[in-house]
Amino acid sequence: TQLLEQSPQFLSIQEGENLTVYCNSSSVFSSLQWYRQEPGEGPVLLVTVVTGGEVKKLKRLTFQFGDARKDSSLHITAAQPGDTGLYLCAGAAEFQGGSEKLVFGKGMKLTVNP
């Protein structure tokens, strides 16, 4: 069974602070996705990283895929209250028929206080 461990699980910070969320596994994934989920809504895809060592930036968010494609990190610079939400990482694992299935971590609940 492929598992994704996210840390920390909860984080409450002040506006303007920086933070890093980690997503770790003992399994290799073909790609890894990061989602943000707000209360009462479904997850929304932020980014997909595919290549080991890949770094992607989305405004104040920086995503990195580990060289071995087993782990990933999300760094947020100068957090804002609008960044509040549940951050989920999901690894894509080979399935049958050439398709893949997503394995989700438990998520990191972020609260950014004004």
Added chain:
Amino acid sequence: EAGVAQSPRYKIIEKRQSVAFWCNPISGHATLYWYQQILGQGPKLLIQFQNNGVVDDSQLPKDRFSAERLKGVDSTLKIQPAKLEDSAVYLCASSLNPLRGSETQYFGPGTRLLVL
């Protein structure tokens, strides 16, 4: 473009009752997923459809859960009879093609089920 629609948004039932959830995916999306998200956990895939055929239902508790996708568009997920541990958010998602590489899954807002 309209997103994934789900109904109802909330449902409260007593244990041993039956309940059904409905999902309308994004138009043209061939692949449809049902996930269960228990409080404090990430979504867990219950079943995946490709058009109206089942691709993966390995984590669906088949003694009480059933799902169908007639005509390859809308889908319903049913629980009969419900147990307390079924309390969760049930998310429907769709993608244009089966998940591969950079393919994106689009999630609906979910149905929040509380079993008393």
